[in-house]
Amino acid sequence: MKYPIPRGTFDILPESSYKWNYIESLFKDIAERYNYRRITTPIFERTELFERSVGNTSDIVEKEMYKFQDKKGRNFALRPEGTAGVVRSLVDNALASQGSLAMLWYMGPMFRYDRPQKGRYRQFYQYGIENIGSHHPFIDAEVISIGWVLLKTLGLKGFELQINSLGDDTDSAVYDAALISYFTPYKKSLCQDCLNRLERNPKRLLDCKVSTCKEIAAQAPNILEFLSDDNQQHFHLVQRYLKLMNIPFIINPRIVRGLDYYTHTAFEFVTDSLGTQNTLLGGGRYNKLVEQMGGKPMPGIGFAGGFERLMMVMEQEGCSFGKKPLPQAYFIVAGDVAQEPAIKLMQSLREQGIALTWNPDKISFKAQMKSADKSGATWTLIIGEDEVAASTVTIRNMETGKQQAVSISDTDIIAEYILNNK
């Protein structure tokens, strides 16, 4: 290993790339089915974009960003998540304006300088959805349903949808104050992390895994009791729409997403088969973000999920990844005289859309036959001296063992054999 791969990154090798293609195209299909269109933004942006959107106190910005300066000293960062760039583009390009929604999907690599672990990488691949321009609770439910349909269509079983509402700024501020006054008397019993959280982001305290903190947090006030009437109503409607769509969920008032821009609805699809990194897909509303990024005030909601985790759970649950791509036909070329007609026929069949291959380095007939077998192709086309003399090609079906000579000039007939598998 002269040049080891960077820590926390991985290669997607040819033998498994069809699995990635499968999941990617399934996600594309589903998003397009909901009338969402693809948006692709740069994988690096000005550092401030992430600092302002994701939030200065978030771990992502504080310690997980890949930052660099370009030759003119401008500060950039590799994107740690997708929403910031999409919102930036929306503002730049006026993608949503009074009453017209922006309905967008994206996929691509994200970067976070974290310690690698199961289901956690430094360069990882996300797919995501953003719907910007509506505050209608049905949109919340629709966005959630895209995630639901995706996981279901992939064949996953052991996952659960958890939803919560974080309310708006006012609710959130009141709730934070309530948390602070609740936890302050317990200061002596809280862990160091939680003491910090208490000052910077009290909601995170609800998530602590230290048992003493957990016990204290168990009796903490519930966010849902701090929602304004409107926000309460919004949350109820989201639930109602989910029920109409037959999407099961549970309410988890402890969902606190790690990015600061979330408001109102927050949700996660979690699985029990991934160990500790169990979030398959997470998202929520961000009704202040567009304005914060310099656009006109506009509500939005979205989610993002990680491809790696999907793959892992699918492997574990034995889900299908579609068909492994195989050549339709394998060429066996025996003897020098056969080369010229073989190459001509090969080219003509490929132009007709047939996937075929050969290995000019294999010399003996038997070696080529073995290679044909291993390739997985159903058909083998054989051209040797006999065939050249008779101007034919031998077509062999590798499953049945039947074979037949066809005139080498009848490429349509040859193609038909292969395409119709007859």
Next chain:
RNA sequence: GUGGCUGUAGUUCAGUUGGUAGAGCACAGGAUUGUGGUUCCUGGGGUCGCGGGUUCAAGCCCCGUCAGCCACCCCA
């Protein structure tokens, strides 16, 4: 950023009380003239993650380093 475990052929691993490496699978070739998937035979491949140290001698011991895994943390 912290802690624990691990690091030997392409791969999965073995390697005895320290004496300079082995197996299965995979791969390649062959078992009489142009026919694969079973079987049999043969073969190619490893500076034992990297760098130091102890020792007459280290894959085995010690230190460092890098990487992987798991957990903390955080989240996709």
